[in-house]
Amino acid sequence: MSERVNVAILGASGYTGAELVRLLARHPRVTLAALTANRKAGQAFASVFPHLGGLNLPVLSTIEAVDWSAIDFVFCALPHGTTQTIIGDLLTGPHGGRLRIADLSADFRLADPMVYQTWYGHAHEAVELQKEAVYGLTEINRAAIATARLVAVPGCYPTSAQLPLIPLLRAGLIDPDAIIIDAKSGASGAGRDAKEGSLHCEVSEGIHAYGVGTHRHGPEIEQGLSLAAGRPVAVTFTPHLMPMNRGILSTIYLRATAGNDATTLRQALSAAYADEVFVRVVPEGVSPHTRHVRGSNFVLIGVHADRVPGRVIVTCVEDNLVKGASGQAIQDMNVMLGFPETLGLDQQPLFP
Template sequence: MERIKTAIVGASGYTGMELLRLLLVHPQVELVAATSRQEAGKPIHAVFPRFRHAPAAELAFIEPDPDAIAATGAKVAFLALPHGVAAEIARALLERGLKVIDLSADFRLRDAAVYAEFYGHEHPAPDLLSQAVYGLPEVRAEEIAKSDLIASPGCYPTSIILPLVPLLAEKLIDPATIVANSYSGVSGAGRKADISLLFVECNESVRAYGLPKHRHLSEIEQELTLAAGEQVTITFLPHLMPVTAGIHTTTTAKLAPGIDPEAVGRSLEAAYARSAFVRVLGRGGYPDTKNVTRTNFIDIGWQYDARTGRVILLSAEDNLGKGAGGQAVQSFNHMFGLEETAGLQNF
C-alpha cells in the first residue's frame, strides 16, 4: 500500500513531538512536512535528538506556509497549533485539497457564540464549523471516515466524555448532578516559558486552576448534551499535578431512580466491548496513569456509593496520547480506511 504523504503543522511543541513520535514510524505514513517558525531550517533530529536514525528524521522544519506545505504533496495535515491560529491555516489547506486534523479548539464547538464566550474572541472561521466532525472515534467513527476536517477532542474532555456517554444515553444517571475532578500532568499546559510551570513551582505540589469555567467545559457540555438528549451542565474541577504526562479523572453523579447499580458496568462493557483503546476495568477497578502513559489507551473503572446514591467513574489516559496526538492518529486511520490500531499498538 502506498504510504500517505502527511504534514505536521506546529511540530515543535509537546503535542507536535508526540505526533512526530507516532508518525515517523507509522507503517502507512510518509512524513513530508513538519513546520515550526522557531526551528525552521533545522532537521527534526537536531531539535529532538530522540528521533535520530528514525525514518525521515533528516527532514528539515519549514515555515507554516500553506503553499509550501501543499507543494510537498501532503494529502493530510495535523495541526498542533494554538486556538485562534489553527483556523486560518486549516482553511488554506482545505482550499488546497488537503484533509485536516486539527488538535486545537477551533473546530470543536458547533456554536460560534459558545466559542466566543469561552475563548474570549470571535470565531475565526464560523462557516467551517458545520463541516467539522468532533473526532472521538469511539463515538463518531463513521462520520470521521467521511470527513475532510476533524476537530480532535481536548485531553480533559476525552477523560470525562467517554465514561459518561453510555450512561447518559441510557438514562442511568441524573445529568444535573455530574461533578468531574481531573488531574493533569504539566505537559498539558504546552511547551512554553511560564513561571507557574517551572519545576520548582510544580514539584511536590498540586493545585486547582481555571475555576469555575475552564475552556474545556464548552466541548464537554456540548458532547454530553448530545448524548443525553437534553441540556447538560456540569461542575468541572481541573488540577495540575507534578508529573510530565497523564490525566486522572474522577467523575461522580447520582444514579437515576430505580436503576440497578450493576447497570453501570453492563453499559460500559457493552459500549466499549469492541473498542481497541478503551479498557473497562469493571467495578472496583482503579485506573493508574502509569499504565496508560505513552499509549493511546484510556482505562475506565467504576464504583457505587450506596450511602450517597452516587456513581463514581474513574478514568486515566495520557494527555499527549489518547488526549491529543494518539487520538488524532486514531482518527487519521479512520479517515484513510486503515486499521484503527495502525501505528498505535504500543503498551
C-alpha cells in the first residue's frame, strides 16, 4: 500500500476540479503532481480556492506545460467539446501507453457518436477512442471499469436516475414505458463560470424547471436504461434548479409489473446493493434528504407506495459534486488501479 501514483487534474479551477483536489488530498495512494487551468496559469491554487490553502499543491499551469512522463493518471474536468482532442492526443502520444484517464465531461458518455452530434451540436472528434471508452457508473459497470484506460464518468442526473432504475429494469419489476423522472439540483451543477441564470438573484427564493424536454442528460439516462431493459426505453425527464449549493433529488414515478409493488421493489433494490458501500436503500417510510449526503459519496434510495395501486414512487439523493462527479471519478480510479474502492472517499456527510 506504499506505492503512490502521480495524478494530473485538467480543469482544476472549476467546482469539480476543486472537489477532486479536496478528496484526493487525503487519498493515501495519490500525489497531486499537476493542476491545470489555462486562464489562471501561474497562480497558486490557494488564490483560486482559499479553503484548500493549507495543502501543499503545485502551481496552476497550462496543459502544455505538464510533464506527462511523470503522470500516471489523469482526471479531465474540462467543458464538453474540448476534451475529445486533448484526450486523443494524450492516449496516442509518447506516454499514452501508461496513462489511465477518467473524463468528467460528457464527451465520451454516449456510445453512439451520432447521438452525441445530435445533442451536443458538433461531430465527435475521437470516434475510434469512443469505441473503447467505458461508462463509469461504478456499481453497475465495475468489471469493465477495472480494465479500462478511458472511463467516461456519468453525469450527475444520470447517476441519480440509473442507480435506482437499472436493477428494477433488469429484474422486470417495472414497466419500461412508464418512467417519469422529476429531478432537482443545486446551483453548482451549472459550473463555476459566470452565467446570468446562476446569479444569486436568479436562483434564490425560487425554483424553476429548465431544459424541459431537451436536456442532454435525457439520452444518457435512456442509454443506460435501454441496456438494462434489453430494449429501447424512453423516459420523461425534467430537471429543476433549486436555491441550494449542492445536491440532487430525483423523484421517479413508476408502474410496477403484475404481482409487484413497493415492497418487492424495495426488496430488489436492497438485494442489488446489499454489498455496496456507497449506495443504501433506506427503510420503509423514510424519505432521503439531500442534506443527508452532503459532501459525501453516498447515495440514498427510498421506495414509496403511491395511493394509486400498482404505482410506486422512488426517491434518490446524492451530492452532485461528489457521487455525481468527482467522487465517482475517484471511485472509478480506485477500481481502475486496483485500490480499495473507498480510498479517499470514506468521509461521512456534513450535517447540518
